[in-house]
Each structure stands twice: as C-alpha cells, then as structure tokens.
Amino acid sequence: xxxxxxxxxxxxxxxxxxxxGTISRVATRLVxxxxxxxxxxxxxxxxxxxxxxxxxxxxRVFPTIAVDGCSKKCAEAGTKKFSxxxxxxxxxxxVMKKYPHLKAKSREKLKPQEMELATKVAEEIAKKVDEILxxxxxx
Amino acid sequence: xxxxxxxxxxxxxxxxxLGTVGRVATYKVIERMKPKETRTVCLALLTMGDADALxxxRENPCIAVDGCPAQCSKKNxxxxxxKLAHIIIVTDVLRKNRSLKPEGVIELNDQGDKLAEIIxxxxxxxxxxxxxxxx
Ligand code: SF4
Ligand code: SF4
Numbered sequence: 001x002x003x004x005x006x007x008x009x010x011x012x013x014x015x016x017x018x019x020x021g022t023i024s025r026v027a028t029r030l031v032x033x034x035x036x037x038x039x040x041x042x043x044x045x046x047x048x049x050x051x052x053x054x055x056x057x058x059x060r061v062f063p064t065i066a067v068d069g070c071s072k073k074c075a076e077a078g079t080k081k082f083s084x085x086x087x088x089x090x091x092x093x094x095v096m097k098k099y100p101h102l103k104a105k106s107r108e109k110l111k112p113q114e115m116e117l118a119t120k121v122a123e124e125i126a127k128k129v130d131e132i133l134x135x136x137x138x139x
Numbered sequence: 140x141x142x143x144x145x146x147x148x149x150x151x152x153x154x155x156x157l158g159t160v161g162r163v164a165t166y167k168v169i170e171r172m173k174p175k176e177t178r179t180v181c182l183a184l185l186t187m188g189d190a191d192a193l194x195x196x197r198e199n200p201c202i203a204v205d206g207c208p209a210q211c212s213k214k215n216x217x218x219x220x221x222k223l224a225h226i227i228i229v230t231d232v233l234r235k236n237r238s239l240k241p242e243g244v245i246e247l248n249d250q251g252d253k254l255a256e257i258i259x260x261x262x263x264x265x266x267x268x269x270x271x272x273x274x
Contacts, residue, residue, distance in 0.1 A: 012153065013181065013183045014151035014153060014162075014182075014183065015181040015183060015184065016148070016149060016151060016162065016165065016179045016180065016181050016182060017178075017179055017180055017181045017184075018181065021181060025151065025153060026245050028153065029153065029244050029245045030245065033244075033245070042153055042154065043153075043154070044150065044151075044152040044153055044154055044158065044206075044209075044211060045153075045182075045183055045186075046150055046151075046152075046182055046183070046186060046211035046212065046214075046215050047209060047211055048186075049186055049211070049214060049215055049218060050209055050210065050211040050214040050215065051209065051211075069181075072181075072184060072187075072189070074181065074183035074184050074186070074187050075183060077187050078183055078186055078187055081187070107166055107170070108163060108166035108167075108170065109246070
C-alpha cells in the first residue's frame with residue numbers, strides 16, 4: 001500500500017452524546033467543503049469496523065488527521081486500531097481552552113457562537129493539513 | 140425492567156447528507172419527543188469498547204439508525220453484543236418518500252429536515268412499542 005500524495009485524510013469522531021462531537025463533525029465538513037476542498041478526503045469512522053479492507057486501508061493511503069471531541073479520543077484510537085496511526089490529532093476540548101468565551105452546548109443545530117468555535121477548530125485542522133502536505137512535498 | 144431507556148444510535152455518516160438525516164432524527168427524539176424514554180451514546184466510544192458504553196447497550200434495548208445499507212451502526216451494536224431491538228435505514232425511508240431531496244451535512248436543507256421528522260416519528264413510535272413490551 002503506497003501513500004497517496006496531495007491529499008490528507010480527516011477522520012472525525014462525530015460523537016453523538018456530546019456537543020463537542022458535533023463540533024468535530026461540523027469543523028471537519030468545513031475543511032472538506034470550504035477551507036481545503038481539493039486537499040482533503042474523509043471516511044465514515046464506523047465503516048472501519050463495518051466495512052472491508054478498502055476502508056481499513058484509508059490511513060495507510062492518506063496521511064490522516066483524527067478530530068476528536070474529548071479526551072477519550074475515539075477517532076484517534078479507532079483509526080489506529082483499524083487502519084493506521086494518524087499523523088496528528090486535533091482535540092475540540094483543547095481548542096476550546098484557547099477560546100473560553102466560546103461554549104459548546106448544542107448537539108443538534110449549532111448556534112452562531114458554536115459555529116464560531118467549529119470554524120476555529122476547522123482553521124486548526126486546515127493548518128495541520130498544510131503542514132503535512134508541505135512535509136510530504138519536501139520528501 | 141425498571142428505568143430502562145431505548146438507546147438510539149445513529150451512524151452519523153459524514154460523506155453524504157443521509158448520515159446527518161439519521162443524526163438529526165435521533166436528536167428530535169431524544170431531546171424533544173421522548174427525552175425521558177430515550178437517549179444516545181457516542182457510537183465511536185462503543186466501537187472502542189468503552190466499558191460504560193458497552194454496559195449501556197447490553198442492558199438497554201437499542202435502535203440503530205443507519206444512513207445507508209452498509210449499516211454501520213447495526214454492525215457496531217452487534218459487535219458490541221448490544222440488545223438490538225430495531226433498525227431504521229434512511230435510504231429505505233427515502234425510497235418511500237421519493238419527492239424529498241435531502242442535502243447538506245453541516246446543515247440539512249428543509250427537505251432533509253422533513254425526512255428526519257418522518258424518521259423521528261417512526262423512532263418515537265418504535266421506542267414506545269419496545270418499552271411497552273419490556274414492562
Ligand atoms: S472522542 Fe469524546 S465526543 Fe468523540 S466519540 Fe469519543 S467520547 Fe464521544
Ligand atoms: S451506514 Fe452508510 S452513511 Fe452510515 S456511517 Fe455507514 S457508510 Fe456512512
């Protein structure tokens with residue numbers, strides 16, 4: 001299995017029970033749709049268990065960033081267990097510490113303040129995408 | 140059985156809007172329609188074998204809400220030896236409501252929300268039936 005060039009994989013936890021899980025999901029989509037649409041790809045996390053070898057090859061094909069809602073780090077652990085070790089992890093709960101005025105309370109529809117938080121997380125993911133692509137281009 | 144809740148577990152598929160439809164339908168039920176009788180759990184936490192998550196799905200009836208026939212939620216609940224009581228697949232419901240064109244992952248369009256509402260009503264009815272059987 002060879003490493004694909006030019007694309008970074010993003011796997012988020014989408015945690016259903018915590019507002020931070022929704023932030024992880026929205027932030028990931030913001031990167032895929034708006035910030036780095038041509039440089040990123042994703043996969044449904046539960047497909048690692050439910051899918052086949054093609055899905056499980058994901059993190060071996062793409063250098064992958066895990067995006068987790070909380071310190072349980074399910075996306076990081078799941079990617080590592082079923083596919084390959086992510087090259088980086090972005091934790092929503094850590095990003096939140098930098099912006100104490102932005103709170104995550106909704107699990108369903110994000111309010112403007114929560115959308116701002118998701119955007120901050122998305123910007124951190126995009127920065128990491130650029131770093132990874134820059135490193136792989138130098139190799 | 141006392142104090143048992145129905146655990147609604149959406150797959151939260153992120154590639155297309157169907158995973159979001161299942162997720163939004165779940166929140167409609169657990170937060171508004173049946174907050175006392177239902178709850179959810181992080182599917183990824185369950186997949187990782189968290190002890191509390193495993194206990195929850197083994198001791199309470201679960202409904203899997205899957206975006207597509209890959210049925211990731213169902214398969215993850217089964218792999219966790221959870222009490223799978225019912226399965227809803229969004230594509231099946233969509234087939235019966237062909238006029239609806241759900242779009243959007245960050246935010247569902249109105250038609251996606253309508254589809255989520257239909258699924259939420261089905262979930263709510265199913266949760267009642269399951270809890271009725273258990274008492
Ligand atoms: S990392 Fe936290 S929010 Fe995300 S799925 Fe795991 S427990 Fe839920
Ligand atoms: S059931 Fe389909 S939409 Fe849901 S996580 Fe699996 S592949 Fe994605």
